[in-house]
Amino acid sequence: MNTPASGGESSAELLRPEVSAPVHELVHESSSAQWLARYQHSLMGVFGTPQRVLVRGAGALVWDADGKEYLDLLGGVAVNALGHAHPFVTSVITSQLATLGHVSNFFTSPTQVALAEKLLQITQAPEGSTAFFTNSGTEANEAAFKIARVWGNQNAKPRILALEGAFHGRSMGALALTAKEAYRKPFEPLPPGVEHLPFGDLNALREALASQDVAALFVEPIQGEVGVRPLPTGYLKAARELTRQAGALLIVDEVQTGIGRTGQWLATPEIYGSGFSPAELPDVVTLAKGLGSGFPIGALIAVGSNISGLLGPGSHGTTFGGNPAATAAALATLHTIESTGLLGQVRTRGEALRKALADVEHVTEVRGSGLLIGFDLDLPIAAAMVQAALDAGFIINSPGPQTIRLAPPLILSQEQSDSFITALPKIIGAAQTPGESGTK
Incomplete structure (x- = not known):
């Protein structure tokens, strides 16, 4: 027996393919600016203004509503252990x-x-x-x-x-x-x-x-x-x-x-x-x-x-x-x-990343274990660095005025890790001179 839904349609009718459109079609495609304007009107402001509107991910990468790609070095604050849309987990x-x-x-x-x-x-x-x-x-x-x-x-x-x-x-x-x-x-x-x-x-x-x-x-x-x-x-x-x-x-x-x-x-x-x-x-x-x-x-x-x-x-x-x-x-x-032997890879990748960070100018201390890493700077520019990193295509976090936190997916590749180290001096420079951050 079909039970009428609130709009008068039966539950079976609501599940017809032509009715049950994919989520991305139901919410329509909009630019980041449009989504952020809608956010301000519909969500409680306990998180402040979102930094970006993210629409999809694959592995350690995510893309925003405007199509820009980012290397996710925060992993949803240590949540996305296997990155985004991992095929086995998804299945x-x-x-x-x-x-x-x-x-x-x-x-x-x-x-x-x-x-x-x-x-x-x-x-x-x-x-x-x-x-x-x-x-x-x-x-x-x-x-x-x-x-x-x-x-x-x-x-x-x-x-x-x-x-x-x-x-x-x-x-x-x-x-x-x-x-x-x-x-x-x-x-x-x-x-x-x-x-x-x-x-x-x-x-x-x-x-x-x-x-x-x-x-x-x-x-x-x-x-x-x-x-x-x-x-x-x-x-x-x-x-x-x-x-x-x-x-x-x-x-x-x-x-x-x-x-x-x-x-x-x-x-x-x-x-x-x-x-x-x-x-x-x-x-x-x-x-x-x-x-x-x-x-x-x-x-x-x-x-x-x-x-x-x-x-x-x-x-x-x-x-x-x-x-x-x-x-x-x-x-x-x-x-x-x-x-997949990820525990050993995390130890190796984390150690290499911490060593590389310690050699970057303006970095004064590196802490952590595996792929949970914090590093301090000799200037209070951490918040500006988060923005400069986004502009350059990297997602990082600033838990303090002179501290950056990294907690990337455990599947982070060496090439991806190296790309951040290569970009970091420019990110630090852009944070010291707002408006001059580059793009990835």
Whole structure:
């Protein structure tokens, strides 16, 4: 039986080929200027004015509505791990949507179970560990916040620690963990009990944990939003020991650093330093960004049965989290990274790119791991460099006035990397003299 649609047409009629036109035909072709004018009238201004109107991508390249090509060195902020329109990922998502797209969490699906098993394997989580799926990194950190609260309530530990410079998301619980005052102030009062310690200061951590009333410590192995700042060598390993001694959970946010971004499945072992063993895993790991190659998905790994049992039936949930399409996208992403040897390529390509950046005039420091890279300049021209880079055909990001962040697709070629290094001196020069940026 056909059910009438709102316009009087049946659902079957709406699906006729001549009616169900491709999306690009439904929205019509317009110039960037026309799209931006429409944007200003129809979207809330929380992101400011978009830098460009992008219409398609392939690999590490994207094109705007005016036909200009760009090398994407930001990757949707570390999201597009396999670049744009990856043929295998696209085919898997299409096939899954044509079979089963959403079922709610009253049910499960083979892709959901298989992805949980795969994530437990690659994170080296021990028996009794479990996964929880969300739609984003913020939601994964919200779930981690709840775990910390339950642990704290069960053990009379009301305090939660995070670090200065931290970014864990913008929803209210994740925002309480995020350190930037400009993000926090308009929405106070935030959930109470969160304190921010000086970044990388082990003495401050020891002092904070000495009272034995801390439920959890949240850390990022590399802080991306402040310009790609790795934890000092030995800090995370010491934090693992100190939190265990204090009966506090160690929760590591790998939303930006996980899933091959640093040339490892997780950045945690690398940041621990030498001698890491699975026994030193955090109690909770959160993931997102690159996990779905652009398809929205996040995940939380609860390490060990004691942590897995803290959130039971009815204590948390999500409508879309772990749906068949998202988990299929993540499985396709992990399979591609693993089967094509991308982890080793990321390490090699990232090391070469960091070395090349260090030799560029006006670059004072280069940080990061794999293809998560930040570099500082001797002039406060980072914002102008973003514009100059766009004019020259490159997408980059400025998390600070003298800092540039790069998080390109993991499939970035050596030729593409070299093209940016070749263009960088001119981009820096154009940023110092606005209006003189070149074209790619």
